Amino acid sequence: MDEETHERIRAAIARVPRGRVASYGDIAAMTDAPSPRIVGWVLKEDGGDLPWQRIVRTDGTVAKPQQLPMLRDEGLEIPGDKIDMKRYRWAPDEGD
DNA sequence: ATTTTGACTACTG
DNA sequence: ACAGTAGCCAAAA
Numbered sequence: 001m002d003e004e005t006h007e008r009i010r011a012a013i014a015r016v017p018r019g020r021v022a023s024y025g026d027i028a029a030m031t032d033a034p035s036p037r038i039v040g041w042v043l044k045e046d047g048g049d050l051p052w053q054r055i056v057r058t059d060g061t062v063a064k065p066q067q068l069p070m071l072r073d074e075g076l077e078i079p080g081d082k083i084d085m086k087r088y089r090w091a092p093d094e095g096d
Numbered sequence: 097a098t099t100t101t102g103a104c105t106a107c108t109g
Numbered sequence: 110a111c112a113g114t115a116g117c118c119a120a121a122a
Binding site: 023024025028035036037038039040041042043044047052055056057058059062063064067 | 102103104105106
Binding site for chain 3: 001033034035036037038041042045
């Protein structure tokens, strides 16, 4: 894992706005990460100061259940345990 | 050097 | 909707 990719992944995650989410694959695509797994790995190792609750699986489920209350706190409506990706998924061209 | 272990995804039945 | 499988890739054992 080279330093540059690592930091790019962190930067991309930091750009996800409050009230939106992005998938691991989204971050990977934005940052040239070799695989979505790497994004998960970076979050585990060096994600303590990032909004990691905004990174979810592409099907709307979350890796860590505590993300749900945190995201609801940011204003997302999540009736069950799955996030409505069509509604909340963030794209970098939305105004950032 | 090989195997195992994940904050992953896509495909199949 | 749900389980199994196969690709994926860095780290640690």
